[in-house]
Amino acid sequence: MAVLLLHKQDKNDCSDMNRTWSNEIDTYGIPEDYWGALDPEAEEELKKASLSYPDKRKVLYHLSRAFEKAGTHMTVLIGMYRFYFYQSDLLKSLYWAKRCVAQAAKKLGISENWEELTEEHRNRLRKEESPLVDLYLRAFHAVAYLLGRLGKKEEALKMLELLCQIDESKQLGAERLVRILMAEENS
Numbered sequence: 001m002a003v004l005l006l007h008k009q010d011k012n013d014c015s016d017m018n019r020t021w022s023n024e025i026d027t028y029g030i031p032e033d034y035w036g037a038l039d040p041e042a043e044e045e046l047k048k049a050s051l052s053y054p055d056k057r058k059v060l061y062h063l064s065r066a067f068e069k070a071g072t073h074m075t076v077l078i079g080m081y082r083f084y085f086y087q088s089d090l091l092k093s094l095y096w097a098k099r100c101v102a103q104a105a106k107k108l109g110i111s112e113n114w115e116e117l118t119e120e121h122r123n124r125l126r127k128e129e130s131p132l133v134d135l136y137l138r139a140f141h142a143v144a145y146l147l148g149r150l151g152k153k154e155e156a157l158k159m160l161e162l163l164c165q166i167d168e169s170k171q172l173g174a175e176r177l178v179r180i181l182m183a184e185e186n187s
Contacts, residue, residue, distance in 0.1 A: 042070035046076070049066065090150050097139055144163065148181045160178045
């Protein structure tokens with residue numbers, strides 16, 4: 001859970017980052033310019049959550065408190081998603097993955113409903129290289145994966161088809177997941 005801790009990069013230690021981005025980066029590589037600074041109380045709750053393992057009740061308590069303080073901050077949303085994912089609670093992790101997609105879509109200025117993405121939105125996702133687009137696509141992939149695991153293969157396959165069209169570099173592995181879901185369907 002230590003990955004939830006907010007990490008501030010030293011101003012002089014950003015040689016690998018695009019210089020136009022903020023020098024303050026959370027652990028997911030998303031410049032704070034996108035989300036704003038994490039509320040100090042929420043950050044403290046995330047630290048407490050990471051130190052509370054293996055007591056799942058305490059971890060969830062601190063994550064919930066972080067959510068109360070900064071419920072739209074991506075660091076908190078990802079923390080909630082990861083907690084449930086690692087607990088193998090697929091329904092709850094799906095809920096939080098969808099919240100991550102919606103919040104990233106909002107920041108990108110695109111439809112929060114993937115079925116309503118315009119061709120302009122799809123082109124932007126295809127061509128723009130930014131941590132925010134990457135996060136959106138990875139969260140989108142997570143939703144499709146979880147839908148597939150939960151037996152909602154038709155919706156998962158539709159999402160993956162769209163992701164394959166957008167991710168021309170094939171870095172996200174959507175095509176592989178399609179093959180796995182199709183093989184499960186045919187067996």
